[in-house]
Amino acid sequence: MAYPVPRHFHRVEEIIRRSRFITSVAHTPTRDAAKAFIERIRAEFTDANHNCMAFVAGPPASTAQVGMSDDGEPRGTAGRPMLNTLAHSGVGEITAVVTRYFGGIKLGTGGLVRAYSGSVRQALADLPVREKIIPTTVPVIIGYACITPVRRLATAFDAEIIEETYGADVSLTFELPVEKAEDFRAALIDLTHGELVIGTS
Template structure:
């Protein structure tokens, strides 16, 4: 499975009716990572009026592992519109915190919903994106004569050699993007005239 994720931590700033809003978005592959990120923003802005947050762990739009908090704002005015923005933002494994410094003018519930949801939508529009790829490890036993073809095939299939062991033959532990495993194995067997022994550790 492959899907877009945040490429790294991304931040945007807005001012609405004299309140300052700081939106920070980050990758979060697990709930623990999301919660650690949220805590890091709380630690960075301990004097903020509110640090409201939401996260979606999993593919874009997935509701299996989600979380949200209004952090003291009226119920449903911050975390919910933020979560809605994340679920429709086209990225997965994502956590966001919108930090608010109150500026003295009340926004009302509708204004808060628009502010929190809108700030996060704008941040998602400028968010640099990466890709989550499911990796699979395989072991390949080949003769010394086939070392060069193996290295070339690993590179050609976007893989990475994790470990090599030299004995009577050479054993490689390789990780590959899941969709590339079968093509890699077929190409390796072809290049070694069927002599390569491939298994998943």
């Protein structure tokens, strides 16, 4: 299945009771990419009181590769609410860092939770996204007479040949969006009247 990911780096800023909150968001497809982005923001705002963070390095709501940090704020008031907001956003492969410059007025535990989760929500509200296509492969063996029509059919399903071998028959491996694979297999069978072998991806 496809899912949205951040299109590019995005930043928003707001003042909450004299504290300055700067939210930086980026596309981070792996845990290492998330960590590198977090370090980049920390290096940019070395004089800030806090650089709290949360990331989901995978599909939306996936808990396999997540992380969070309160970075000196009271436990559970920053990283956890930020991660909860990301996890329910429907956006995958995303990291958010909320930088805080303390303005002299304490927000209290509830106020901090609202500030950090609200900062991430504000960034998500106008975050530019693009669709991430999850590819799969479909290996087939066909006769030489079918090559041209099969290539033509593949184009209609956004299927790209990533491997081809020519022997007694033709072995082709197609890569295409996973949601189109089942219909592509059915169309191949129909086109060749069943005269082909379809492997498992």
